Amino acid sequence: MERLAQAKVNLGLSLLGRRPDGYHELHTLFAALSFGDRLLLEPIPEGIEFRGPYGQKNLAYRAARAYLEAAGWPGGVRIVLEKALPEGAGLGGGSSDAAQVLLALKELYPAAVDFPALALSLGADVPFFLLGGVAEARGVGERLRPLLLSPLWAVVFAQGPRLPTPKVYGEARPHDYGPELPVEAILRALGRGEEPPYWNSLEGPAFRLHPELRRVKEELRSLGLRGVLMSGSGSAFFGLAEDEAHARRAAEALRPKGYVRYGTLGGGHALH
Numbered sequence: 685m686e687r688l689a690q691a692k693v694n695l696g697l698s699l700l701g702r703r704p705d706g707y708h709e710l711h712t713l714f715a716a717l718s719f720g721d722r723l724l725l726e727p728i729p730e731g732i733e734f735r736g737p738y739g740q741k742n743l744a745y746r747a748a749r750a751y752l753e754a755a756g757w758p759g760g761v762r763i764v765l766e767k768a769l770p771e772g773a774g775l776g777g778g779s780s781d782a783a784q785v786l787l788a789l790k791e792l793y794p795a796a797v798d799f800p801a802l803a804l805s806l807g808a809d810v811p812f813f814l815l816g817g818v819a820e821a822r823g824v825g826e827r828l829r830p831l832l833l834s835p836l837w838a839v840v841f842a843q844g845p846r847l848p849t850p851k852v853y854g855e856a857r858p859h860d861y862g863p864e865l866p867v868e869a870i871l872r873a874l875g876r877g878e879e880p881p882y883w884n885s886l887e888g889p890a891f892r893l894h895p896e897l898r899r900v901k902e903e904l905r906s907l908g909l910r911g912v913l914m915s916g917s918g919s920a921f922f923g924l925a926e927d928e929a930h931a932r933r934a935a936e937a938l939r940p941k942g943y944v945r946y947g948t949l950g951g952g953h954a955l956h
């Protein structure tokens with residue numbers, strides 16, 4: 685069984701405040717992209733055989749153990765993870781891998797487990813990847829509302845510093861908090877090819893940690909990309925292109941400088 689663990693970007697992310705448990709109340713729009721990591725899974729009589737980075741610390745391995753334990757070890761699984769996404773980039777790589785393992789094991793070994801809770805226990809981004817597509821999220825990222833968005837061409841670029849998510853959130857201060865995202869206005873602007881009225885509250889902390897990231901954002905804007913924003917806790921940025929040719933040109937210009945991929949979000953097919 686082969687699965688694509690799609691990347692995600694946040695079409696806007698507002699930190700509404702800090703919760704008693706130390707996590708932050710979020711308002712964000714998740715959008716899955718048409719490219720990501722590749723997972724190969726097959727049933728084995730018992731146990732978990734895993735081939736990929738970090739061994740038993742890998743989120744994909746941890747997702748397999750969490751599901752099989754909750755399901756009472758109905759059987760085992762062999763997992764091969766082929767990473768294609770940069771790590772700690774804000775593209776949800778590990779979370780997406782974990783979600784695909786949960787979905788595959790549910791198919792292989794159906795069981796009455798609390799799927800959303802299992803997903804959330806693995807990470808705040810994991811519940812979204814059980815859905816995919818585009819969704820509005822609240823809470824820490826687990827209260828989801830699917831949204832319809834016609835396919836858009838997006839370019840994703842990551843260069844330089846790995847930004848551990850806890851470090852970026854740890855750097856967030858009350859002056860970084862914002863109001864709710866204007867979801868309808870954002871969706872309208874995206875549909876009309878206009879500059880979307882969104883922001884990412886985590887850019888403030890990320891730029892304080894790595895001021896050089898401001899230049900990356902300017903560079904993507906100089907290529908004519910719209911809605912240029914850091915994704916999640918960074919340090920990957922994304923921008924929206926007019927069409928495939930524009931996306932390809934922008935990607936070619938960025939290629940010598942770091943990790944760059946382009947594809948579609950809001951639907952469409954796996955490309956590049």
Ligand SMILES: C[C@](O)(CO)[C@H](O)COP(=O)(O)OP(=O)(O)OC[C@H]1O[C@@H](n2ccc(N)nc2=O)[C@H](O)[C@@H]1O
Nearest residue numbers: 706707708710779807808809810824849850853916917
């Ligand atoms: C930045 C985003 O990727 C946006 O989609 C997510 O909010 C982060 O999702 P994630 O990487 O799955 O995050 P987790 O692994 O669950 O949490 C890592 C750390 O980020 C911080 N964290 C995460 C989510 C959230 N709503 N508030 C937080 O403060 C917490 O310090 C937590 O210990």
Ligand SMILES: Nc1ncnc2c1ncn2[C@@H]1O[C@H](COP(=O)(O)OP(=O)(O)OP(=O)(O)O)[C@@H](O)[C@H]1O
Nearest residue numbers: 742743771772773774775776777778779781849916
């Ligand atoms: N399958 C995995 N893929 C990538 N990183 C993993 C995986 N499993 C565990 N990790 C660890 O988790 C960290 C964060 O991984 P991930 O790629 O999800 O970060 P991210 O892309 O920033 O995700 P997010 O957008 O949720 O912050 C990595 O730096 C790595 O140490």
